[in-house]
Amino acid sequence: MISLLAKAGLQLVLLLLVAPLLSGIIKTLKARLQTRRGPNVLQAYRDIFKLLRKGMVIPETASWIFSATPYIVFVTAALVGLMIPMTTTDAPLSLFGGVLAVVYLLALGRFFLALGGLDTGSSFGGLGSSREMTLSAIAEPAMMLAIFTVALAASSTNLSEMAKVAVSQSWKFLAPSQMLAFAALFIVLIAETGRIPVDNPATHLELTMIHEAMILEYSGPYLALLEWGASIKQLVLMTLVVNTFFPFGLSADWTARGLGLGLIFYLTKMVLLACLIVLVETTNAKLRLFRVPELLMVSFILGALALISTFLF
């Protein structure tokens, strides 16, 4: 019991600390690639601490949903983070159905975020919510299909089991179904983290913004929680992609040596994935909103093909 708490505590600390760092790394890399100097890597931490110390403005029309949303978003993201193998194959927490719980806890957070956007009655928030739900209606099945492909190969939906099987089969990532699933999940990752072909994370005043439109009315500590929650969600999704498809260096147990080595491998893989995301973000223009479903449809079809090809070959 105590060791379980220790594992959960360790992973939680790692999760909370690495998430803003990763956002910072992506921002800096992106700026460098566009020959700007860009913010310091640690800027994301500073933003969060600054926001936590500030006062809040809560709209008069807001109900309890407005205040509950930041906590729900943050807690669901952190909870999901505990269910994902980060540096070891053994995740501290596993709830009903493993990966299904991961997807739907994230969906719960998104649902409340959309409600929070609607709650103040501002037209921007409502638009953001409606867009978010429209896109997630296609992104979610695509994600499920891609993940089921991996789960099928491991014959378990438990993420720790999936990671163990992935580590034991080193050539597995060459299978076509895995590659199709990776492509599908990467598109979903871009969409879910609000990155450029789908949404622009750097905007605060754009008619087509999605995530930023929903959190437009939030300020102070609430905004800090939402931003932190969003970066944890990003970290969780990236970890999911990296550790299911490229499980190199995941340690099998919770020893200090295994953890240290696992952490180094983990951070390297995450930075590499961040580079890929930055490359995609810099070389693409933002899609028109009505073109985004086409992109997600590609991801859906890729996921479906991945699942089919597992059965046939």
Add this chain to the structure above:
Amino acid sequence: MTFLQDPEFGDRVITLMAALVLVLQIAAVGQRWLVSSIRIFAVQSFLLAAIAGIIAYFNHASHIYIAALLTLILKAGLLPWFLERLVRRIEIRREIEPLINAPLSILIAGCLTLVGYVVAQSFYHPEETSVRAALGHNTLAVAIALFLIGFFTMLNRRKALTQVLGLLSLENGLFLAAISLTYGMPLVVELGIFFDVLVAVMVLGILVFRIREAFDSMDVSKLRKLRE
């Protein structure tokens, strides 16, 4: 470097590349920019050449090397270059309206792939053949899918140039099927097909240019009337 001799390894690499080819083909269905479509075709042909090269390596079949080299030079180099020059000259960069909209065409492409898999499964008897002989057999599904999707692209697109691209990906499917099933047809047949495609594309290219000059559009649905 023992794994370089292992047919199992070659099989995996080939399957992976075939999957990549399929991904590119589905991406091409949803693509509207002509130059991007041409580049997708070029990358696809490059992968095909690589697949042919790997099959040649594991079967020690020297004539497939020639086919691979020809694919590399013609389909990954010469044809894309020619088509891109054509795009620059006619100054049309975008397919405006396919007959069926993009999400639905991608869905249809997915269904066609499924058909490809189902058809190919009846050819697949892993217990009867050795590993080395079965090399690349599972690319047949991808080949049939490429063929069907190429057909669909030709039907779906209105611009003469994108129809040419559909024809080319159809031909890529044929090549992949031939290579994966029979380790390449006799070289004479291969050469014939290559020459055929090359001439067809050249002629179509000139035709596209003329259509554009005469009608101010590449839209083939406008070619209704026969002139005296």
